Amino acid sequence: MKLFEFEAKNILKDYGLPVPTGDIARNPDEAEAIAHRIGRPVALKAQILVSSRGKSGGIKFVNDATEARKVASNLFDRTIKGETVSSLLVEEKLGITAQFYASVAIDRQARTYIILAAAEGGIDIEDTALTSPNKISRRWADPDTGFSQPAAVEMLRQFSLTDNDTNRFAAIISSLYTVTLENDAELVEINPLARIASGELIAADARIIVDDNALFRHPEFKERSSVRMDDTSLEAEARKQNLAYVDLDGDIGIVGNGAGLVMATLDLVNHFGGRPANFLDIGGGGNVDITRKGLRLVISNPRVKAILVNILGGITRCDIVARAIIEALNESTVKKPVVVRMMGTNEAEGTRLLHRAGINTYPDPEKAVEAVIKL
């Protein structure tokens, strides 16, 4: 789950990391009041989750509260890269004298956390990693012993920074590691990490992504995790119903059991010239309730013209899934053609039930895909 900048900064603040003075505004009045309270030039920052927000006009600088109100009015309800701006972070404009980069992320291959630092800020870290990898210092944490401040000082040595910068930078890196662990984050990033006139280093921008699998031990994110800004409306509905669903832009609805099998089914539809409307995994176990809910959701998508259900019954019993399919179709007022690929445990009974309900079935996935594309 991606956190908004203001949420990420609130967490950093809890760990004693310096962040700019500011607050969140839900309307132009609040933006004006916060700017007034700060009493200096402020930045108005759209709270959206897409990247390169600044380049897309999502960050504006103003000199006073009156101007803050005017500019905020223009920002609210604007859509930036598909996301509607419903809140602004209003914070003091920083007098930046130098910029750095710091992050902690999960390295899948190394199976531990990777710590990245750079003596330049506001960079696209992926681009920099490709174009000038020597500008980035990398270290991997030992999961048993963590990542100490001396280790952070050591990793900064290659940048020839002043002692003041090095010590403050290292303290921030070692706190970031703690933030990452304690919040079950996949990524904690400060970019840029800004040096201001006083010599202090401060998180000018921050990103945190929390591991969805760890949300059960973070009640503080509970309410937050039910609504995701980057979900489409169907994805939001699916999330409410605990369905593994992703929207795509085609017109063939896809339902299958097992993530790999469903991905392969999408690829197969594309391979034969069709366009999948979605990804929906009802799970390797083939739960009846989830099958019904999932089919209902796919049918409700106005873009969907026909549906392909791909069931490989291992532990899943085909007859049970067949009954769930028939029930879901009977419940629906909208009628859409369905093709089923069914193979495995109790396949004969499942097929018989579906045929009686007038639904075509195929044991071979490619035949089923060709059939649904022809509809």
Added chain:
Amino acid sequence: MSIIIDKNTKVIVQGITGNEGKFHTASMLHYGTKVVAGVTPGKGGQQVEGVPVYNTVAETVTSHHADASIIFVPARFVRDAVLEAIEAGIKTLIIISEGTPQRDAIEFVARAKKKGNITILGPNCPGIISPPHRLKVGIMPDRIFRPGHIGIASRSGTLTYEIAWHLTQSGLGQSTCVGLGGDAIVGLDFISLLEMFKLDEECRSVVLIGEIGGNTEELAARYIAETNYPKPVVAYIAGRSAPPGKRMGHAGAIIMGNAGTARSKIDAFTGAGVPVAETPGDVVKLVHR
């Protein structure tokens, strides 16, 4: 010879008293696996499918010389279950449970590495099956598989069944099929498994089933090219049509920025001389070749 497990492997089931634990204990016993004990804290003394249940893993090691464990406990208890098994001296851990926090997986994978000589499959994997020896420490439907000489290495459960089914239909049997798990952080990776298949005389060719997310396929491709891998390898990659930034069912199946795309993996294999099947069914044609 099979890999990772053999006919002497003494298996315990952690989470044996749950529905899944019970069901798959019966299925593994029926197939021929030596399931010697089960563990559910607080339920020691019971029996499940004739298998004695203990409160701790240590008791099963003392009483039954258990050396492998298959884990069905809910995600929030996976960390404790795995650490307990490692402490008790279990050498092969097969984690079926889905939804393990990545921090926990990082912790127990590191612990296993420090202790040494421990193999972890998963989390979020279907386990391992060796049809020639009727051995299964996993949840796969064994009827789909048949004895033969193809080793399968896969990040996906049902997609493994799909491809095994196509192979079996064409008379191509399997030596050992191994699920590595659909999570971002898993124990064993493709390279280690390819090393094992290399040494296994029963395995004559390898089918590698990958998917979007991470770069374990790219590293495997490089390993195959650099070591001049002695056995033919065929690959299939799922997720050609997956959009970036969206998790496709598996926690580990996500394209981040430009990393982890199907294109990158397909290009890596093609570049390493490994043919990549366009569809699951086409794996058969490429294996025949």
